[in-house]
Amino acid sequence: MDLDDILALAETSQPSPLELARARRVARTAQSQYDLSLAEGYEIRVDSDLVDPLTADVDEATRVSRAAQLAKLGTITWTTGGCKRQGSGHLVWSDEMAMIFGQPPGTFRLTPETLVRLVHPADVERVRRAVRAAWEQLRPGEISFRVIQPGGCVRHVHCHLEVLTTDGEPSGLIATGEDVTVLELARQERRRLAIRSEMLCADLSVRDTVTGLPTRGYVTDEIDRVRRTTGGALVVVATEPATRLPEALTDEDHDQLTAAVARLLRTIVGDEVTCGLAGSGLWAVLLAPSPAHAEAAEAVAVRIVDTFRRHLFSVRHRTLRLNTWAGLVEFGSGVPATGFDLLVDGEHAAGDARRNGTPISVLDQPVTEEDRTERCRSRVRRAVSANRFALYAQPIVDLSLNQVTRHEILLRVRSDTGEPVAPWAFLEMAERVDEILAVDKWVIDHALELIGRGAQTSHYQVNVSGKSLADPGLLTYVTEAIHRHGVNPECLTFEITETALIENRNEALAFATGIREIGCHLALDDFGTGYGALAYLKYLPVDLVKIDGTFVVDLCRSPADQAVVSKLVELCHSLGIRVAAEYVQDEETIELLRSCGVDFAQGYRTGRPEPIAVSQEQPVRTIEFVLRFPPQHTAMG
Numbered sequence: 001m002d003l004d005d006i007l008a009l010a011e012t013s014q015p016s017p018l019e020l021a022r023a024r025r026v027a028r029t030a031q032s033q034y035d036l037s038l039a040e041g042y043e044i045r046v047d048s049d050l051v052d053p054l055t056a057d058v059d060e061a062t063r064v065s066r067a068a069q070l071a072k073l074g075t076i077t078w079t080t081g082g083c084k085r086q087g088s089g090h091l092v093w094s095d096e097m098a099m100i101f102g103q104p105p106g107t108f109r110l111t112p113e114t115l116v117r118l119v120h121p122a123d124v125e126r127v128r129r130a131v132r133a134a135w136e137q138l139r140p141g142e143i144s145f146r147v148i149q150p151g152g153c154v155r156h157v158h159c160h161l162e163v164l165t166t167d168g169e170p171s172g173l174i175a176t177g178e179d180v181t182v183l184e185l186a187r188q189e190r191r192r193l194a195i196r197s198e199m200l201c202a203d204l205s206v207r208d209t210v211t212g213l214p215t216r217g218y219v220t221d222e223i224d225r226v227r228r229t230t231g232g233a234l235v236v237v238a239t240e241p242a243t244r245l246p247e248a249l250t251d252e253d254h255d256q257l258t259a260a261v262a263r264l265l266r267t268i269v270g271d272e273v274t275c276g277l278a279g280s281g282l283w284a285v286l287l288a289p290s291p292a293h294a295e296a297a298e299a300v301a302v303r304i305v306d307t308f309r310r311h312l313f314s315v316r317h318r319t320l321r322l323n324t325w326a327g328l329v330e331f332g333s334g335v336p337a338t339g340f341d342l343l344v345d346g347e348h349a350a351g352d353a354r355r356n357g358t359p360i361s362v363l364d365q366p367v368t369e370e371d372r373t374e375r376c377r378s379r380v381r382r383a384v385s386a387n388r389f390a391l392y393a394q395p396i397v398d399l400s401l402n403q404v405t406r407h408e409i410l411l412r413v414r415s416d417t418g419e420p421v422a423p424w425a426f427l428e429m430a431e432r433v434d435e436i437l438a439v440d441k442w443v444i445d446h447a448l449e450l451i452g453r454g455a456q457t458s459h460y461q462v463n464v465s466g467k468s469l470a471d472p473g474l475l476t477y478v479t480e481a482i483h484r485h486g487v488n489p490e491c492l493t494f495e496i497t498e499t500a501l502i503e504n505r506n507e508a509l510a511f512a513t514g515i516r517e518i519g520c521h522l523a524l525d526d527f528g529t530g531y532g533a534l535a536y537l538k539y540l541p542v543d544l545v546k547i548d549g550t551f552v553v554d555l556c557r558s559p560a561d562q563a564v565v566s567k568l569v570e571l572c573h574s575l576g577i578r579v580a581a582e583y584v585q586d587e588e589t590i591e592l593l594r595s596c597g598v599d600f601a602q603g604y605r606t607g608r609p610e611p612i613a614v615s616q617e618q619p620v621r622t623i624e625f626v627l628r629f630p631p632q633h634t635a636m637g
Helices: 001-011 017-039 060-070 095-100 112-118 121-136 181-199 216-229 251-269 291-312 339-356 369-385 423-430 437-453 464-469 474-484 505-517 533-539 559-574 587-596
Strands: 075-077 090-093 141-150 156-164 171-179 232-241 274-279 283-287 313-314 318-320 322-331 360-363 388-400 403-414 457-466 492-499 521-527 545-548 576-582
Touching: 001 339, 017 075, 017 156, 017 171, 075 095, 095 156, 121 141, 121 171, 156 181, 181 403, 181 559, 216 283, 216 339, 216 423, 232 291, 232 339, 251 274, 251 283, 251 291, 251 313, 274 339, 274 423, 283 291, 283 339, 291 322, 291 360, 313 388, 322 339, 339 360, 339 369, 339 423, 369 423, 369 437, 388 437, 403 437, 423 437, 437 457, 437 464, 437 474, 457 464, 464 492, 464 505, 474 505, 492 545, 521 587, 545 559, 545 587, 559 576, 559 587
Parallel strands: 322 360, 403 457, 457 492, 492 521, 521 545, 545 576
Antiparallel strands: 075 090, 075 171, 141 156, 156 171, 232 283, 232 322, 274 283, 313 318, 388 403
16 A cells, blocks of 8 residues: 555545544654754755655554654543543553653553642643643643652653544543653753843943942952962052132032043053052052063153143133142062052052152052051051041932931041042951951941931931951940930941951841840841841841942843842841842932832932031031932932
8 A cells, every 4th residue: 555545545534533633643743853853953864765654564553652652752542431521531641651750651550630640739730721721622732841750850741732522522632742851951041041141231340430440349359360470560649639629529529520530541541551440539550561660660650640730620610730649569470468458558659659749659569568557557547536537428218208217427538638538448448457446436426426416307327347346345335325425226227338347246146136225226238249148137137238239320221130129129028127229320210119119219319428517506406417419420329
């Protein structure tokens, strides 16, 4: 019997529903195997000698069983046996389907109840809905689900469902299944990689938003990389206004001037040289070795200083000159000093140039560890004893009330000219040389003094370094300061910064517990970046966490940041902790934070930090917080 005879025979008799189902199954199998072979890169041979399976001397059931085994397909056949009710009748599966479910062929009696137990519990209801839909609508369907094999292994199975009919009524159902575990895992991996690619974004902490230059942390890492390989030279440039303006420079003025200095520096050194913002009025330039190493580095430093001093900057439509000095540090490969140490040496060298009245000061090698530590400690102690600090307040908006209900007390360090500047470089140095406790005590005492002299109508957040928590006397110092200045403890939150520096968990827990017992609240700053921050939520009685600004500054454009913020909010709220967001710069971000459930917002959009000033009308009891709500800014709060 050839193909013509088979076609002629097919024309003389109507195929049964079972024969139609088998024909469709064979066609799908052939197409599936063809597509899979193409996807796996196999060459499709079209001139091979094919064997017609219909000429084989075996019955139809054997041929179907062999085809299913070769294609790794199995079947489950359910027939009503004359009963019209779904779920009754006869249920059998092929040997291949039994093996897909992890059962040795011929050893398992299949019933609807036992079949349900083999399906993953999370998928049972979906399978039932798919079978019910195919049965009631008399149309093919398909369903993917998981099965649990006897050893506990989970396999993914994809089934095509076909309903058999007799006289237009459903009389059975055939499920053709395939183990698609490998394909499903590959699909999941492709989806994961696509999501990861979409979520991956640039590290915003690498670039300063005002200048576009690398930040201090990035420059420090680059210095470390160079000192481990070739060695080089580091130039630290210090600048300060030489021209006195009728009014003090505002934050906007400082941002404008800083951006202009950054553009000029990049023009001088070129795009190939690593340079960055090392602090307020501090610029770092990293130079690789050259044939004339020392001479080339010193020439670069002199050129920067001369260009800066001669350049006229514009602020508020007025011209401004800068006093400029530079410190140059030469270092070879493998020096024991770290990138942070070399940066500090450069800052001290620039300070020496300023004091000596020379354009630059050159160190032909890094200073000793003892000398560096002593200079840093003396610098911090002089700043504390001379009160070279100023306190600012920045408003925090309650997003549910849409009004300012809190203020964070911020530290500013006064420069040699008396200008308050951001303290981050100074505080990092104080923490490195174990002098941060003295700074924290100054902030606590003066902040509580100012709060106690005011009306105490707001809630105030005071920063404490995680490293200071190791001091067993800190709780006593805070308690005495609260009583001495007459501050209501319920309006105070102590905000722990640099949680990664917490050295003694026992002392940290004792401080946190004691603070809560006297009525104060506790907050964690820069949440989401410090090591062990999640663990702190378990044992520290935290009332508030502040999501680090790197997750907020680009929130509206970053799906990754949106995912992190929403999940952090969900986590904290489930633990009974409120959430604040820093670096909020526009109304769109505020609305997105509100939709994520964030409780508080802080940044330039809600108000810039302003100096705390005593009211002239009531100099003893009232503290006036002068607050502005400016339009959108590009700099961070």
